[in-house]
Amino acid sequence: MSEKNVPILDKRSSRRTFIKNSGLTVGGVVLGGALGSLLGKDSSTQTQETAVHSEATASNANIALMYFTPDQYRITEAASERIFPKDENGPGAKELLVAYYIDHQLSGAWGMGSKEYSSGPFFPGEATQGYQGRQNRQQIFEIGLKGIEDQSLKTYEKSFIDLSEEEQDAILSEFADGNVKLKGISSAHFFGVLRTATIEGAYADPLYGGNANMEGWKMKNFPGHQMSFVNIIEKEFTKIEPMALNSQHKH
Template sequence: MSEKEKNISRRDFLKTSGIATGTLIGGGLIGGIIGYGMPKTTKVPDKKTEKTNHNLTSPKGRMFFTKDRDFNILSQATERIFPKDDTGPGAIELGVPYFIDNQLAGNYGSNAREYMQGPFFVGAPTQGYQSSQTRADAYTQGVSMLEKEAQSRYKKSFVDLEGEQMDAILTSFEKGEVKMNGLTSDFFFRMLRAATLQGAYADPIYSGNNNMDGWRMKNFPGNQMSYLNVIDSKEFQKIDPQSLANMKH
């Protein structure tokens, strides 16, 4: 195996795996994007250039994370999972934090359509959601624990850490090494990772995938009314993506 093959980046993994497409995103479908499962040779922008109060600069509204600190912790965590690089924008630029925030404010956050009665035991990865806590509670605790770990290890807020320090904390979550109440930290990490990918590739009407750039990176056409004009073509068709919001009735 060549050095080039060994030095596959996190974004390269997403591009080449074929898993992280708009129709295949789901909880726990892929291995660790960050941390001990992948090498760290990809150069990503200095987080300090990315770190802004995005709630103040974006026209999108927050519906769940009312505190700037909590929202910015979530933002930086998603950016480490899906970083900006030379292939395209990262989680923050794609609006992933707003996607997660908006989802937590709805049925997803309250587990409204799921059985949430006891008994509660730690389940196998294939058993789905097993916690007594709602996703809204899990994210509230998870964000709080990210901050607590940062203060304990580095005496700084999570948003003020260097990228490698953030990765070290997120990797500890991924390995299940951080103590949480009512759920394991690896379960929370899998949930956060899945939601990050969903926000990067979901239809923009759900507040993520800004400018459909997540789709553009994978040449995914989005929601087209018809393919009749190209269906007989034997060549690959690069089609400008369309959101559900662009569809004419």
């Protein structure tokens, strides 16, 4: 990750270091709750989803949104690109369709928090306890995205998507540091949720909407979902072209 992206990583870290060191926590292995809402789809739905994703890869104008409004999508796309920007290592969040992934996750159980306890009373939690509020992720994103746009208009008199990269970074830094007042949540918490979802969208199986063309995996030499390693398990290191879940349903 480029060193100018202060909200994302310490300035001492590079995106190359981040990619090398993050393999145990991403890559479609421990993404858990954010992936759950689509696991129940039958093969016909998967085929339809794959077709939409392929079309979306070619042109973001053709994306079929499931939760976001077009404006919310564009803000998410711009913000996630600053969190995971395109550089010499490979594509950024925009080309990986991270915002498309987030849109789909928000439309399901993860977005609605349907598997989480959400009844009161609500009390401020300790830092080690995580989020203790009443808003689900759909509401958190609605509040947070509106906050990004409002802060942009207040600071630069321009929409967030029309800002320069440096100006967008400055806005997101304010959110990451918790300096922007939002209704019901802290800006730092929203930024944390956005950042986590961005990383998930870059590395999750393409079946869920992001990681377009498995480019996120290719940057990490992650093999994806192979049926077997029997033929190479006792051989020298072998570089394998990644396979997505939907590739195993093509009969």
